[in-house]
Amino acid sequence: xxxxxxxxxxxxxxxxxxxxxxxxxxxxxxxxxxxxxxxxxxxxxxxxxxxxxxxxxxxxxxxxxxxxxxxxxxxxxxxxxxxxxxxxxxxxxxxxxxxxxxxxxxxxxxxxxxxxxxxxxxxxxxxxxxxxxxxxxxxxxxxxxxxxxxxxxxxxxxxxxxxxxxxxxxxxxxxxxxxxxxxxxxxxxxxxxxxxxxxxxxxxxxxxxxxxxxxxxxxxxxxxxxxxxxxxxxxxxxxxxxxxxxxxxxxxxxxxxxxxxxxxxxxxxxxxxxxxxxxxxxxxxxxxxxxxxxxxxxxxxxxxxx
Numbered sequence: 001x002x003x004x005x006x007x008x009x010x011x012x013x014x015x016x017x018x019x020x021x022x023x024x025x026x027x028x029x030x031x032x033x034x035x036x037x038x039x040x041x042x043x044x045x046x047x048x049x050x051x052x053x054x055x056x057x058x059x060x061x062x063x064x065x066x067x068x069x070x071x072x073x074x075x076x077x078x079x080x081x082x083x084x085x086x087x088x089x090x091x092x093x094x095x096x097x098x099x100x101x102x103x104x105x106x107x108x109x110x111x112x113x114x115x116x117x118x119x120x121x122x123x124x125x126x127x128x129x130x131x132x133x134x135x136x137x138x139x140x141x142x143x144x145x146x147x148x149x150x151x152x153x154x155x156x157x158x159x160x161x162x163x164x165x166x167x168x169x170x171x172x173x174x175x176x177x178x179x180x181x182x183x184x185x186x187x188x189x190x191x192x193x194x195x196x197x198x199x200x201x202x203x204x205x206x207x208x209x210x211x212x213x214x215x216x217x218x219x220x221x222x223x224x225x226x227x228x229x230x231x232x233x234x235x236x237x238x239x240x241x242x243x244x245x246x247x248x249x250x251x252x253x254x255x256x257x258x259x260x261x262x263x264x265x266x267x268x269x270x271x272x273x274x275x276x277x278x279x280x281x282x283x284x285x286x287x288x289x290x291x292x293x294x295x296x297x298x299x300x301x302x303x304x305x306x
Contacts, residue, residue: 091261094175105152120259129255136201150210161220181258184233187249200233
């Protein structure tokens with residue numbers, strides 16, 4: 001009986017040991033299964049992240065390629081604009097030579113003028129072309145001086161104008177005058193309406209004197225085939241001298257000649273050039289994305305050592 005009981009207990013222990021082993025095995029298999037699932041999920045996530053990285057890298061490479069193409073286009077456009085500005089500078093130089101030539105020829109006949117190379121203005125000094133207060137009529141002295149100016153213009157301007165399509169003429173300098181404005185001015189006295197009317201009448205009367213006595217000047221045209229002589233009135237808005245007395249008023253009642261070359265577009269091109277420089281900077285930033293990344297300029301907190 002005792003043996004029988006002992007065998008029974010021994011069998012029970014063996015069964016318990018077996019059950020314990022089975023449960024431990026099942027648990028280990030379960031843990032292993034979970035681990036495998038986790039590993040598969042990790043692998044899938046890694047594969048997805050890798051694919052996403054490759055996709056993003058391809059997109060970045062495409063953007064970089066486009067940025068490089070844009071950079072090449074901007075560089076080419078910059079060269080074109082720089083060449084255009086160089087031509088504008090040459091046109092300015094041609095206008096300066098034109099003004100100097102006119103000044104020298106007028107000086108040779110005893111008529112003193114001053115020139116402003118930056119604005120292209122030829123200003124008749126002394127009593128060359130002056131007006132009485134509230135008058136737009138050219139007196140005898142002013143008429144003679146207008147004739148002297150017109151004679152010099154007829155001598156010099158053909159070298160700086162286009163050749164009409166229906167005529168034959170000598171080759172110009174290559175730099176063409178777009179307009180020569182005959183500008184009328186007043187002093188500060190009187191009403192606005194009167195001053196605007198006076199300044200315009202002074203310009204018109206001077207223009208009429210020029211073309212009536214020297215009609216060939218009307219044949220001088222710009223590249224569009226339009227006459228280069230024109231008129232404008234500025235009232236008292238562009239004084240020759242800031243002097244509010246009788247002498248200052250006398251000087252400001254005057255006629256100026258303003259020469260505008262066809263290439264006078266420097267300011268606009270300069271602004272475009274500045275804009276292109278800003279665009280190039282942005283393209284450079286696109287070409288070097290790491291330079292803008294915070295991780296390259298400073299360590300992240302997790303990367304700092306104790």
